[in-house]
Amino acid sequence: MKKGTLKQILLITDGCSNEGEDPVAMAALAREQGITVNVIGVLDQYDTEDSHGLQEVEGIAQAGGGISQIVQTKQLAQTVQMVTKQAMTQTIKGVINQQLQDILGDGETVEDLPPEKRGKVMEVVDEVGETADLHVCILVDTSASMKNKLPTVREALTDLSLSLSARMGENQFCLFLFPGKRKSVQKVISWTPQLDSIKRIFEKISSHGITPTGPAIKEAVKSFSSLSRKQSLVDDDEAYDDGPR
Secondary structure, three states, X not given: OOOOEEEEEEEEEOOOOOOOOOHHHHHHHHHHOOEEEEEEEEEOOOOOOOHHHHHHHHHHHHHOOOOEEXXXXXXXXXXXXXXHHHHHHHHHHHHHHHHHHHHHOOOOOHHHOOHHHHHHHHHHHHHHHHHOEEEEXXXXXXXXXXXXXXXXXXXXXXXXXXXHOOOXXXXXXXXXXXXXXOOOOEEEEEEEOOOOOHHHHHHOOOOEOOOOHHHHHHHHHHHHHHHHHHXXXXXXXXXXXXXXX
16 A cells, blocks of 8 residues: 555634535535545533534534544543544545455455454554654634633644654644634644644634634645645655756
């Protein structure tokens, strides 16, 4: 199996979208382009369990082929890491299942294999999870109701960056806030291997009322295209440099 690149959008929110495009439709668009959309709904003891909000969290993740998780604020750090890694495993297993179907016929999955073979496949899944390049575009809801949760979000994302730094594959992160200071969606960290500047960014955040989740996912999808173009230019330059003298 080729090393490949795992592309994820990680959406962290506590409320219903109320501005712009339908976030479920935008998540489906992301999935069509090979990008998994994972959603973490952040609640604390003061939040009421709004069924519409919970349905939206689940709907976005389902449309985006990803994982949804509802958590208390204090559990956020470990959940961000767990969801990211689970989504990696899910994506890799999906690719392997597709390859199995091509070889063995429709209906065959990893779970259908005998235990010994299934164990070997999971070893491959773990190995690819360590060696594949991982690109994660993080979307953070900065609407008014998230204000007191943002310090915990910052710590969770810092922990995520550190926890993934030991992987053999390349990590790339970018960070969007929605709403931003002047626009509905604002990129505050461009693609980078580590989220070193995240503390400084979060100290300057001001919360607003609207929740433009759909536009945020749309901008995230665009950002993957810009990263691909940038990497293609780098690869072309390296190929030229390695050419005949």
